[in-house]
Each structure stands twice: as C-alpha cells, then as structure tokens.
Amino acid sequence: MTESVETAALTPAPGRAVPEKSGQTGTVVRSTVLRRLFKNPLGIIAIVILLAMAVMAVFADALAPFDENFANISKTLAAPDGVNILGTDSSGRDVWSRLLFGAQLTLASALLCAAVAIAIGLPAGLIAGYYAGKFEAVSNWVVSILMSLPGLIVLLTIRAAFGPSVWIAMIAFGVLISPSYFRLTRSAVQSVRNELYVDAARVSGLSDLRIITRHIFSVVRAPIIIQTAAIAGVAIAIQSGLEFLGLGDPAKATWGVMLSEGFKNVYLTPSLLFWPAFAMALTIGALVLLGNAIRDALEDGEKIKHRRKKIRTAEDAATASAAKAARKTVATVEAGTEHHLVKVTNLGVGYPQADGSVKKVVDDVSFHVDRGEILGIVGESGSGKSQTAFSILGLLPDTARIVAGAIQFDGNYTVAPGEDKVSQDRLSKLRGKRISYIPQEPMSNLDPAFTIGYQLVTPMMRVLGISKAEATTRGMKLLADVGIVNPERTFKAYPHEVSGGMAQRVLIAGAISCEPDLIIADEPTTALDVTVQADVLDLIRDLQRRLGVGVILVTHNFGVVADLCDRVVVMQNGRLVEEGPVREILRNPKKEYTQTLLASMLEGKEPMTMLVPAPSSVTARSTAKENVL
Amino acid sequence: MITFILKRLGSGIVVLFVVSILVFSLLYVSSGSIARNILGDQATPEQLAVKNAELGLDQPILARYFSWLTGALRGDLGASWFTSEPVASSLATRIPVTMTMVFVAMTLIAIIATLIGVAAAVKRGWVDRVVQIGAIIGDSIPGFVIGIILVTILAIQMGFFPATSTIAPGVGADAWALSLALPVIALLINGVTGGAQQIRSAVIKQLERDYVRTLRSRGIGEREVLFKHVLRSAAPAGLTVLSLQLIGMLGGVVIIEQIFALPGMGPLAVAATSQSDQPVVMGVVMYTVVVVIVVNLIVDLLNGWLNPKVRVS
Numbered sequence: 001m002t003e004s005v006e007t008a009a010l011t012p013a014p015g016r017a018v019p020e021k022s023g024q025t026g027t028v029v030r031s032t033v034l035r036r037l038f039k040n041p042l043g044i045i046a047i048v049i050l051l052a053m054a055v056m057a058v059f060a061d062a063l064a065p066f067d068e069n070f071a072n073i074s075k076t077l078a079a080p081d082g083v084n085i086l087g088t089d090s091s092g093r094d095v096w097s098r099l100l101f102g103a104q105l106t107l108a109s110a111l112l113c114a115a116v117a118i119a120i121g122l123p124a125g126l127i128a129g130y131y132a133g134k135f136e137a138v139s140n141w142v143v144s145i146l147m148s149l150p151g152l153i154v155l156l157t158i159r160a161a162f163g164p165s166v167w168i169a170m171i172a173f174g175v176l177i178s179p180s181y182f183r184l185t186r187s188a189v190q191s192v193r194n195e196l197y198v199d200a201a202r203v204s205g206l207s208d209l210r211i212i213t214r215h216i217f218s219v220v221r222a223p224i225i226i227q228t229a230a231i232a233g234v235a236i237a238i239q240s241g242l243e244f245l246g247l248g249d250p251a252k253a254t255w256g257v258m259l260s261e262g263f264k265n266v267y268l269t270p271s272l273l274f275w276p277a278f279a280m281a282l283t284i285g286a287l288v289l290l291g292n293a294i295r296d297a298l299e300d301g302e303k304i305k306h307r308r309k310k311i312r313t314a315e316d317a318a319t320a321s322a323a324k325a326a327r328k329t330v331a332t333v334e335a336g337t338e339h340h341l342v343k344v345t346n347l348g349v350g351y352p353q354a355d356g357s358v359k360k361v362v363d364d365v366s367f368h369v370d371r372g373e374i375l376g377i378v379g380e381s382g383s384g385k386s387q388t389a390f391s392i393l394g395l396l397p398d399t400a401r402i403v404a405g406a407i408q409f410d411g412n413y414t415v416a417p418g419e420d421k422v423s424q425d426r427l428s429k430l431r432g433k434r435i436s437y438i439p440q441e442p443m444s445n446l447d448p449a450f451t452i453g454y455q456l457v458t459p460m461m462r463v464l465g466i467s468k469a470e471a472t473t474r475g476m477k478l479l480a481d482v483g484i485v486n487p488e489r490t491f492k493a494y495p496h497e498v499s500g501g502m503a504q505r506v507l508i509a510g511a512i513s514c515e516p517d518l519i520i521a522d523e524p525t526t527a528l529d530v531t532v533q534a535d536v537l538d539l540i541r542d543l544q545r546r547l548g549v550g551v552i553l554v555t556h557n558f559g560v561v562a563d564l565c566d567r568v569v570v571m572q573n574g575r576l577v578e579e580g581p582v583r584e585i586l587r588n589p590k591k592e593y594t595q596t597l598l599a600s601m602l603e604g605k606e607p608m609t610m611l612v613p614a615p616s617s618v619t620a621r622s623t624a625k626e627n628v629l
Numbered sequence: 630m631i632t633f634i635l636k637r638l639g640s641g642i643v644v645l646f647v648v649s650i651l652v653f654s655l656l657y658v659s660s661g662s663i664a665r666n667i668l669g670d671q672a673t674p675e676q677l678a679v680k681n682a683e684l685g686l687d688q689p690i691l692a693r694y695f696s697w698l699t700g701a702l703r704g705d706l707g708a709s710w711f712t713s714e715p716v717a718s719s720l721a722t723r724i725p726v727t728m729t730m731v732f733v734a735m736t737l738i739a740i741i742a743t744l745i746g747v748a749a750a751v752k753r754g755w756v757d758r759v760v761q762i763g764a765i766i767g768d769s770i771p772g773f774v775i776g777i778i779l780v781t782i783l784a785i786q787m788g789f790f791p792a793t794s795t796i797a798p799g800v801g802a803d804a805w806a807l808s809l810a811l812p813v814i815a816l817l818i819n820g821v822t823g824g825a826q827q828i829r830s831a832v833i834k835q836l837e838r839d840y841v842r843t844l845r846s847r848g849i850g851e852r853e854v855l856f857k858h859v860l861r862s863a864a865p866a867g868l869t870v871l872s873l874q875l876i877g878m879l880g881g882v883v884i885i886e887q888i889f890a891l892p893g894m895g896p897l898a899v900a901a902t903s904q905s906d907q908p909v910v911m912g913v914v915m916y917t918v919v920v921v922i923v924v925n926l927i928v929d930l931l932n933g934w935l936n937p938k939v940r941v942s
Contacts, residue, residue, distance in 0.1 A: 145644055147873075148921045152880025153914060156902040160910050161655040230768075237771035241884050244773060245899050263777055263888070270781050277774050285769030292765065395842050398753075432848020444839040447858050449936060459847035494937040510847060 033222070036297035043293030049286035053279075057103040064097035068253035077269045086275055089258070090265050098253040099275055105254045106236055107283070109170040113235035114228050116174025117181055122224065124178070125185025126212055130193060136186070143179040151176055151238055159242070164249045169242060170235065177231055184227055188220045222298055229291035233284040240280055255280050338411035340368040341518055341550045342392060347415075348404030349387050349396065349574075358403060362387045363574045365405075371517065374544060374551040376565035376582070378558060378597065384574035385554045389520050391415070392552070393437055394427030409435065410517065432463045436511040438521040438540075442503035442528070446495035452506050453491035456513060463514045478509040482539055501532035505539065512543055519544075522554045537563055558598055562586055570594050630933075637929060641922035645915065649701075652914050653694050659905040660686055663710060666904065684710055697911065706915070707908035709901070716912035719897060724916070727882055727893035729805075734813045735875050738820035743867065745821070746828025750836065751855065760825050767822025773884040776815030780888060784811060793890040812889045816882060820874045824867075831866035835859045865932045872928045879917050 037043045056063060065083075072092035080087045086095035128136040151173060158172040192198055192215070201211050236255075242248055243256025250257070255276040262272030337343050349362035362384040369375045377385045390396045392407055394414065402422065407415040414426050427435075439445040446455060453475060460471040472491075479487035482505040495503060504524065511519050521540065525533040541564055544551050553565060561568050561582060568585050570577040570593065578591045589595045664680040665672060672680075681687045685696060700707055706716035749760040770778075784792035790811045835841065836859055844854050886895030894913060901909035 145647065148644065148876060148918070148925060149648070150876050150878075150880035150917055150921070152883055153898070153917050155880075156883070156898055157652050157655060157910055157914055160902045160905045160907075161658045163659070233768065241771065241773050241881075245884060245887055247899065247903060259774070259777065266781055266785055270785070273777060273781060277770075277777065280774060281770045284771070285765065288765050288768045393846055395845055428848070428850070431846055435846075437843065437846035439839060439843050441839060445843040447840045447844065447862070449858070449861050455844075459849060462850070462853075463848040496937070507843070510843075514848065 033294070033297045037293055040293045040296060042289050043297070046286040046289035046293060049282060050290065053103055053107060053283050053286070056100055057107045060100040060104045064094075064100045066094040066097040068098050068101040069093065069251065070097075077265060077272075087269075087271070089261050089272055090268075093253075095258075095272065095275055098258055099255075099279060101253040102255045102258055102276065103279065103283075105166060105252055106239065106256075106280075109166050109239050110232040110235040112167060113170040113174040113177070113239075114231050116171050117178040117231060118224065118228070120175060121178035121181025122185050122220075125182040125220075126189055126216065128182070129186040129189025130208070130212060130216065139182065143182055146176055146179050149176065152241060155238065155242055156247070159247045164247060166239065166243075166248060166252065166254070169248075170239060173235060173238060177234070180227060180231065181224065184223050185220050188223060189216050192216055192219050222294065226291045226294050229287045229294070233287040236280060236284055236287075240276075337368075337408070339370075340408070341371050341373075341410060342552070343368040343408045344388065344392070344405070345407070345417075346405035347388065347391060347407060348402065349384070349391055350401050350403040351399055352401060358401065360403060361574050362391070363404075365569075365571070365574075365576045367569045367576070367579055369518065369550045369552055371550050372544075372548045373567065374553060374565045376561035376568040377552060377554045377571060378556065378561055378568055379571035379577075380556055380597075382573070383571040385571050386522055387574075388571070389522055389552060389554050391422060392518075393431065393435060393520055394422040394424060395431075395437075396422065432459050432516075433514050434516050435518045435520065436514065436516040438504075438508055438511045438519060438524045440523040440526055442500050442507055443495065445507055446503055448495050450494075451491070452493055452495060452498070456491070456506065456510055459510065460513050474513065475509075478513055479506070481512075481543075482506070482509045483535070484509075501528055501536070504528060504532075504536055508536070508539060508543070512547060512549075515547065516549060518550045518552065520552045520554070523556070524553070525560065526556075540564065558586075570597065633933070634926070634930070637926050641926065644922060645918055648918050649698070649911070649915060650694070652911060653697065653907075654690065656905065656907045656910060657690050657693075660907060663905060663907075667711060697908075701911075701915070706912040709909050710906050711904055716908050719909070720894070720912055720916055723892060723894045723897055726891055727886065727895070728920075730809055730813055730816060730885075730891075730893070731875065731878055731882055733809070734816040734820065734878065735871065737813070738817050738824055738874065739871055741817075741821050742824030742871075743828055745825040746867075747832055747855070747860065749825065749829040750832035757829070760822075760829055763822045764826035767819050770819075772815060772819045772881050773888060775818050776812065776885050776888045779811050779815050808889070808891070812885050812891060815885050815888075816878060819881075820878070824870055824874060827870040828863065828867045831863040831870075832859060834866075835862045838862070861935060864935050868928050868931055872924055875924055876921050879920060 070093060072088065074092065075084070075088055076090050076092040078084060078088040078092070084094045084096065086099065088094055089098070124139050128139050154176055155169050155173060158169055162168045189212075198211060198215055201215055206214070240254065240256030240259065243254045244260045244263075246260060248254060248257060258276035259273060259280075262269070262274075262276065265272055334345075345366050347362055347365045348360055350358035350360040352358050365384070365388055367375065367377075377388060379385045387396065387400075391402065392409070392414070401420045402415050403420070405415070406413055406417045406419075407422075409430060412426070414430070415422050431437075446452065453472070456475040456478065457468060457471040460466060460474060461468060464471075466474075476487045476491060479490055484490050484502065484505055490498060490502065490506065498506070504527075508524070511521075524540065525536050528536060537560060540551070540553075543549075553560065555561060565582050567580065568582050569579045570585070570591070572593050577593050578585060578589065585594060586598065589598055663684065663686065664677040668676055668680055678687070685693055688696070697707065704717060706720070708715045709719070745756075745760055749757040780790075780792055784790045791808055841854060841859060844858060845851070882893065883895035883898055885891075886893040887899060890896075894916075897909060898913045900906070901913065
C-alpha cells in the first residue's frame with residue numbers, strides 16, 4: 001500500500017509530464033486538452049465516477065437514511081433488505097449510510113492532504129527553481145529526509161503524539177508528500193527559467209512575481225493536476241490503512257473503519273468487506289484513470305493507436321499480403337543493376353498516424369552509389385535525407401513503414417519491392433560487416449557506461465570472430481589511424497572523458513573497424529567545432545581513398561559536398577530534387593531549389609534551419625521528427 | 630570510494646539525529662498523560678508523581694532526550710512504559726519476521742517487475758497493454774486491501790493457506806513458508822505492477838537513445854544490445870524505483886502483519902502507537918530510518934558501479 005506512495009509521486013517523471021508548449025499559449029492548449037480529455041472514454045468514466053462520489057459525499061446527510069452511528073442492536077449483520085439496502089454491520093448500523101458518510105470523510109481528508117502538499121510544495125518548488133541558491137540547497141536536503149521516511153511509520157508517530165485525528169494525520173501526510181510537488185515544480189521552472197520568452201518578460205520589466213504567476217505557473221498547472229490525482233488516491237489508501245489498524249477516531253465512519261469492522265466479522269459476513277473495498281478501489285481507480293487521461297491528452301494526439309489496424313484501407317491490405325508473399329522468396333534484382341553497391345529505387349518511407357493516414361517523409365527517391373564513390377545527400381532539416389540513410393542501414397524507428405520502392409545492396413534486395421519493413425534478417429548480416437555508420441552527434445552515440453576500448457573491440461570480436469587480444473591490437477592501430485595521439489589512454493577512457501572531436505574520431509574508427517564496403521555518414525561534422533570539422537573531413541577523405549569504400553554522406557552543407565563528394569543528390573520535403581556529378585551541379589544547378597541552396601552557401605551563411613519556406617505538404621512536425629531521429 | 634561511503638554514512642547519521650530529535654519532541658506533546666494511562670483513573674496524584682519520576686517524565690525535555698540518546702548510543706533503547714520489556718530485545722525478536730517478508734517480497738519484485746517491464750518495452754503489443762492495465766489496477770487497490778481479499782478468499786474460504794500465522798519459536802521452515810506466502814504476495818503485487826510500469830518506461834527511454842542505434846549499426850546482436858547496454862543504462866532508474874518501494878513497504882508491512890496476525894514489528898508499532906509508548910515508538914522509527922539509510926547507501930553504491938560518470942565525481 002504505502003509502497004505506492006512514493007512511486008506514485010514519481011510516476012509523472014517531471015520532464016515528461018511538462019507539456020512543452022503550454023507556456024506561451026496557455027488557454028489554447030487548455031481547451032484542446034479538455035476536448036481531448038472528453039474524447040477519451042476512460043477519462044469520461046473517471047470523471048463521472050468522481051463526480052458521483054463527490055455528490056454522494058457532499059449530500060451524505062440528505063442521502064443517508066440513518067445516522068452513521070445509529071445502531072439497531074436487534075438487527076446485526078443483517079442481509080440487505082428494504083430498510084437497510086446494503087445490510088447492517090455487527091452493531092446493527094446501516095452499511096449504506098456509513099458508506100456515504102465514509103465517502104464524505106475519506107474524500108475530504110484526501111483533499112486536505114493534497115491541499116497541504118500543494119501549499120508547501122508548489123511555492124517552495126517555484127522559489128527553489130527560480131532563484132536556486134541557498135534556498136534550493138536547504139530544501140533539497142529537507143526533501144531527501146522527507147522522502148526517506150516511510151509514510152505509515154511517520155503517521156504512527158503522529159498518532160502517538162496527537163491522538164486519533166484524521167485531520168492531523170492528513171496534514172502530516174500532506175507535509176510528508178509535498179516533495180513530489182516540490183520536485184515537479186522545481187524541474188518545470190528550471191526548464192523554462194532560461195527560455196527566451198521568460199527572458200523577454202524580464203527585459204520588458206515584469207516583476208519576478210508577475211513572471212512566476214503569468215509564465216511559469218501556466219507550465220506547471222497541468223502536471224500538478226495529474227500529480228494531485230495520484231496523491232489523492234495515495235492519501236485515501238494510507239488514511240484507510242490507518243483507520244483499518246484501529247488508529248482512527250472510532251466515532252467516525254470511514255471506509256477504513258468499515259473494512260476493519262468487516263474483517264473482524266470475516267467468518268460470519270465476509271460481504272461486509274466488499275462495499276468499502278469496492279468504494280475505495282473505484283475512487284482510487286477513477287483518480288488514476290483521470291491522471292492518465294489528462295496525461296494522454298497533454299501528450300501528442302498523434303501517437304499511433306492500435307486502432308490503426310481497423311482503419312487500414314483495402315490498398316494497405318493488398319500491399320501487406322504482397323509483402324508477405326515477397327518475404328518468402330526474395331526476388332532477384334533487376335538485371336543490369338547488380339554492379340551498383342547500393343541502388344535505391346522509388347523509395348517511400350512513411351509513419352502511420354492515429355487517424356489511419358500515413359505521413360510520408362520520403363517519397364519516390366531513387367539513386368545509386370558505386371564502389372569507391374562518395375555520394376552526398378544534401379537537404380535541409382526535414383528533407384528526408386536521414387530517413388533515406390536509415391532505410392539503407394535498416395535502422396528506422398519501429399513505427400516507420402516502407403510504403404514504396406526497393407533498396408538493393410551489392411546485387412541483393414534488402415528491401416524487395418512490396419515489402420513494408422526493412423528485412424532485419426538480411427540487414428543484420430550486413431550491418432557492421434559490410435555497411436557501417438558514422439553518426440552525427442558523437443557524445444550521445446557512445447554508451448556512457450562502457451569504455452571506448454570495449455565499444456571498439458566488441459563489434460570486431462562479434463563481426464570478424466577474432467579474439468579479444470587481436471581485436472585490441474587492431475583497435476589501438478585504428479585509433480592511431482584516425483589521428484588519436486595517445487591511443488592507449490583513449491582506449492581505456494570512458495566517453496565522458498574525451499572531447500567531442502575525439503569521440504567522433506573514435507566513432508569513425510568504429511565505422512571502419514570491420515572493413516565495410518559502404519559507410520553511411522549522417523552529418524558527421526555538424527556537431528563539431530569548426531576547426532575540428534576540417535580535420536574530420538580530411539580523415540574521411542583519406543580513409544575513403546585508402547580503403548576504397550563507398551560513402552554516403554548526408555549533410556545540409558554544400559561546402560562539405562563540394563569538398564568531398566563525387567556525386568550529389570539534392571532532397572527537399574522528402575523528394576529528390578536533382579542528382580548529378582558534383583561539379584556539374586555546382587556550376588550549373590538546374591532546379592531553382594538547388595540554386596537557392598547554393599546561393600545561401602555562397603553568401604557564406606551556415607544553413608542551420610529552413611532556407612526557403614517549405615510547401616505545406618510537410619509540416620513543422622515532421623521537421624521536428626527528423627531532428628529527433 | 631571510501632570517502633564517498635564515509636560522506637554518505639555521515640549524512641545518514643545527521644538524518645538519524647534530526648529524525649530522533651523531531652520524533653522525540655513530537656512524542657513530548659503526549660507524554661503528560663502517560664502516568665495516568667498506565668496507572669488508571671483511580672491513581673492518586675502522589676502515585677502519578679512517583680510514576681512520572683520513575684519514567685523520568687519529571688525531567689525537562691532536553692535532559693530526557695540526552696538520557697535517551699546516551700542510552701541509544703550504547704545500544705540501550707530503554708524499556709516499554711507499559712510492558713517494561715526492553716525495546717532492543719522486543720525489536721530483536723520481531724525484526725527477523727518483518728525483514729524476512731520484506732526481503733523476499735523485494736527480491737521477487739525486482740525479478741518479476743524487471744522481466745515484465747523489459748518484455749513490455751521490447752515486445753510492446755499485448756504484453757505492453759497488459760502491463761499498463763495491470764499498473765492501473767495495482768495503483769487502484771491498496772496493498773492492504775489486496776491482503777484482505779487474499780486472506781478472505783484463499784485462506785478463509787478455500788483454506789489453501791493458514792489465515793493467521795503459525796510462526797512460533799521452534800516451528801519448521803515449511804510452517805514459516807506457508808505462513809509467509811500470502812503476506813508476501815500481498816506485499817509484492819503493488820510493487821510488481823508499479824515497478825514493471827516504471828522499468829518499462831526506463832527501458833523504452835534507453836532504447837530510443839542514439840548509442841543504441843550505433844551499437845546496432847556496428848553489428849551487435851539485438852540480445853546483447855538489450856541485456857548488456859540498455860538494461861545497464863536503465864538500471865539506475867529501476868533501482869531508484871525499487872528503493873522507493875522498499876521504503877514504502879516498511880510502512881505497508883505494518884498493516885499486512887496486522888491482517889495476518891504475524892509477530893513482526895507491525896503489531897508492536899501499532900500497540901505502542903495507540904498507547905503513546907514513547908521508548909517503543911522511538912525504537913521502531915529509529916530502526917526503520919537506519920534500514921532506509923542503509924538501503925539508500927547500497928543503491929548509491931550500485932549506481933556508482935553502473936555509471937562511470939558518478940564513479941569519478
């Protein structure tokens with residue numbers, strides 16, 4: 001029971017529960033959240049149950065046929081009848097009446113607990129998050145103490161000190177559980193404190209108080225409602241537990257007291273246990289569901305629901321069955337194209353949406369790469385270039401679907417025509433061994449828990465089947481090859497102990513460690529300092545010449561393309577704009593979009609975001625998705 | 630490493646000290662009527678004064694606290710005001726029962742919740758949905774209500790288990806096992822449903838990390854990626870969840886012991902609470918806080934071992 005106290009307080013992980021956008025557009029977001037909430041059947045059920053409970057509690061005096069302690073001693077442990085619709089307990093008291101009064105006290109005590117916890121946790125969290133400093137340090141210390149005290153043990157102590165009062169117990173529990181609001185508020189405030197719009201408000205002369213109430217409070221509002229639902233449930237549980245132990249006020253009817261009374265008569269009338277347990281589970285369950293429904297409503301409505309299957313169109317079903325047929329026997333590739341290292345034909349990649357439609361992020365893209373050739377794929381964020389690269393690697397997210405086209409590698413299909421997923425069977429034999437990958441962000445692409453040496457050596461042992469000693473020797477040499485001055489030290493280091501440029505060299509070493517035929521480099525220099533960028537590009541060029549591998553270089557930077565590539569593919573909004581040898585495209589770009597891209601380069605600007613307004617077919621969302629991937 | 634442990638132990642002692650002062654001052658509030666509660670309504674003022682002097686209640690609070698503290702530091706937690714039984718020895722006979730249950734329940738929670746949570750994160754689909762629904766049900770029914778339901782149906786109505794404890798000095802291991810089975814199940818259900826849900830989200834979060842994709846691109850098998858890398862990175866989050874559950878369980882076990890009439894710390898704590906038996910309440914609280922501090926220290930050490938970044942700093 002109390003084990004859920006602390007975990008429930010953590011359930012909405014602070015970062016996750018905070019809606020990203022509610023800060024600026026509080027009212028708009030709230031109304032759509034409400035609408036989504038009322039669309040969710042579970043949310044409606046929860047609200048109806050809670051409202052019914054609230055009505056029962058508020059009007060208990062009018063609804064209850066008997067006083068909570070009115071005892072008819074001649075009619076004990078009676079079965080339900082016309083007078084006592086749920087029967088009577090061992091003292092002849094009416095179960096239905098006691099249930100109603102129990103709802104009153106139980107719900108009121110839960111509200112009191114949540115109110116106390118908010119009254120302490122919210123302001124403390126706001127101050128600690130906004131001003132930090134000493135206050136934060138002290139409150140963190142207090143929080144760590146409060147969180148290391150088992151709730152029920154503390155309440156036992158409070159009971160020993162102050163006697164059997166529900167209200168004192170709930171105030172104490174409110175204090176004890178206030179850290180959950182404190183932590184929630186503090187991290188939410190910390191995350192927006194340095195946002196531009198808060199800075200803007202500060203610059204425009206708004207007082208701290210105004211900023212906190214106007215801008216920051218709107219961010220924490222929704223998570224606090226979710227948290228309150230959880231805490232009210234926990235408060236009901238722990239309050240009932242205390243009453244069950246017989247530590248409450250015996251003159252008051254509560255669900256816990258009723259449970260205890262039922263348990264004493266469990267051999268005679270076990271049904272006495274049912275109603276209080278049912279009322280409790282129903283109320284806490286409704287609170288849990290309400291919290292979940294609000295959280296779902298806050299999160300993107302675009303999550304893929306399992307409803308999707310139903311809405312599948314006949315066309316989808318047809319491709320699915322075709323795919324099934326194709327999976328059995330992999331078709332042989334089109335004659336005359338076997339010599340290409342990679343050939344992508346009319347590739348389409350899409351993400352099924354909640355409404356049954358498929359959002360295409362790559363559409364009708366065709367190109368090929370030959371051995372020893374460097375192909376650049378250029379485009380801005382959201383152009384689908386990374387998605388194309390991950391299709392070749394077979395590392396698209398689980399939700400992605402190949403909606404059209406085929407991919408072949410070295411004369412065999414990795415995605416045969418008609419298949420809707422990349423065949424992991426086929427690609428797992430190629431990845432690492434023949435196709436390798438250099439990622440964009442060096443630091444996040446190394447597992448922080450393992451040494452660089454381990455992460456370099458293990459793939460060689462798995463893919464090449466060589467011994468650890470041999471792989472270690474090779475690893476050292478590779479590190480030296482990619483220009484790391486002290487390979488022994490780097491080999492033993494953990495990722496957080498090296499610089500970003502060093503980590504990228506390590507990742508490049510990893511990419512070439514098993515002598516692949518194709519390296520896919522996804523923006524390999526974007527995350528690096530300008531001075532390091534040139535070094536890393538030189539390194540890739542040297543290695544490519546030395547090893548004679550094919551390279552697909554995904555980038556938004558035409559400078560990198562001009563520097564390194566033989567041929568280039570320009571992409572925009574998931575479609576292929578133009579393809580050709582680098583010199584030709586640079587000198588004589590045919591398409592307007594390529595010209596715009598080049599013009600922006602020639603002015604010496606670093607294209608970081610949208611260069612030209614995107615047509616409406618691709619929304620900001622897919623841009624965001626692309627960035628995440 | 631040594632300095633880290635010493636530092637944590639030091640802060641643990643400070644916490645213990647602070648809590649002891651807090652609880653002692655809280656209990657001071659109710660100590661005025663203790664002598665009358667012990668001796669009954671007929672007691673004369675002289676008898677009450679004698680009793681108060683005997684218990685040391687005529688002393689100022691600071692003096693009383695220091696006499697308790699010096700005793701506690703020597704391992705003497707005083708004697709119950711009502712039964713005169715030394716607190717340390719009554720704790721010693723009851724702790725094994727309680728801690729056996731807590732230990733068995735936590736071990737099972739750790740294993741089952743991890744298995745289910747990982748399965749839900751990796752397989753998604755129906756496994757995932759069952760875990761989500763299970764978490765909602767587990768959150769909805771308090772652990773002690775689960776205990777009541779279990780004892781009513783499985784013990785009283787169907788007779789599969791003893792309804793109350795058969796634990797007594799000298800009984801065999803099978804009697805222990807049979808007596809503890811239902812209480813342990815009652816203790817662990819909430820922990821499993823809640824824990825599986827949290828471990829699921831921790832694993833999903835790790836599966837989405839960049840390095841997982843890079844490991845896959847290097848030709849590392851799916852199983853190795855999951856069990857060696859993802860689980861290891863998700864472990865700190867799982868450990869935190871489990872440690873919080875354990876802290877909660879130290880309270881929850883009190884009610885469970887009451888339901889199953891087990892001779893653990895629960896009945897002692899409840900009786901002491903309703904009588905405001907200060908030495909016993911202090912003993913129970915101090916013991917609990919020590920357990921929490923030790924658990925938190927172990928979790929910190931494990932996290933340090935799992936995460937090299939923490940280890941260095």
